[in-house]
Amino acid sequence: MSDLFPKKGHDHDRCVHSALAQAEKVCDSENARFTDMRRKVFTLIWQSHKAVTAYELLDALTAEGQRVQPPTVYRALEFLTELGLVHRIESLNAYFGCDRPDCEHLGQYFICTDCGRVAEAVNEDMSNAVRKAARSVGFTIQATTVEIKGLCHDCATH
Amino acid sequence: MSDLFPKKGHDHDRCVHSALAQAEKVCDSENARFTDMRRKVFTLIWQSHKAVTAYELLDALTAEGQRVQPPTVYRALEFLTELGLVHRIESLNAYFGCDRPDCEHLGQYFICTDCGRVAEAVNEDMSNAVRKAARSVGFTIQATTVEIKGLCHDCATH
DNA sequence: CAGAAAATGATATATTATAACATTTCATCA
C-alpha cells in the first residue's frame, strides 16, 4: 500500500519550506507577486494537514497580531487558487495546499472524517475515467471536483 | 454519443411524476414519511434541470403562499438527501434530484457552466477508478463527491 | 383517547462570502 497521508515523523517544516520555494517559482514564472499576505496565508495553509477555512486563517492571522478583515483573506485565497498553489475543498468550504502546482492535473482529495487530514492524489486512472466519461457524453471539462470522504488507513485500523 | 442532458421536447412533467412515484416507494420501504413539505421540496427540485439552492426553494415556497423559514427547508433537504432522493452539489451549495434513488451508487455530476443544467451520471469506470484508488491507499470510502464543470454538448456547439 | 415520537414553526444567530470605495504599495519610465 502506498503512502498517501504523511507518515509519523516526516519532517513537515521541510515540506512547508519546499512548498514555499516552489510557490515562489510559480509566482515568478507567472509574473505574479508573492506578497507578504499571500505568503502568510499560503504558509498557514501548508502548516496544516487538514483543510483550513477562511475564518480559521483570519483567526490565525489575528493571533499573529495582524488585524485582518475577511476580504483580505478571500483575496489571498483567490490568488493562490488561481495559480493552483492551493485547492478549495468544496465539501468542506476549506482550502488545502497543492503538492504539484507546477503541472496541470485533475486532482483528487481523500478526506479522513475521523482525524480530519486531507491528502491530494493525482491518480491517472481517476483522471482518465473522468475525461473519458466526459468525452463520451460530449462534455468539455473546465474543472473537476473529486473529493472522497472516509477513513484513512490509520484511523480505520486503530 | 449518449444522451445525458435532456433532449429538447422530452416530457419533463412525466419525469417529475415518475420521480414522485419512486420517491414514495423509497419512503415506504424505509418507513419514512413523505410529508407535504418534503413532497413540495422534492417536486420543486425535480421541476428544475438546474441545481436549486435552499433559499431558492424558500422563495418558491413563499411564492406558493407558504410562509416558511430556513430550518424547514433545510430539514426537508436533509431528509431527502439522507434517503438518497436528492443529492447536494457541493460546488454549488445546491441540490439536485437523483435519478436512481433505489440503488447504491457513487454518482457523478456534470454541470454546465453556460446553461446551468446538471446531469447525473452513474459511470462504472469512474466509480471503479475511485474505489480502486481508495483501496490502493487503504482508504475506506464513506461518501464521494465527483462534480465536473464545463460545457454540455449543446452549449459547446451552439 | 392518552402519551410518545416525529415533524414543523418560530426566533435567533452562526458561518461563509462578496460588494464597494478608500488608501497604500510598488513597478515603470519620463
Place this chain on the structure above:
DNA sequence: TGATGAAATGTTATAATATATCATTTTCTG
C-alpha cells in the same frame, strides 16, 4: 528621482448559506 498608474490591501457594510434551540402541531401506537 519622483510622478503616475496599476495592483494590492484596508475598511465598512452586507449578502448568502446554514444551524441551534425551544415551542407547537401532527401522527403513530397502544
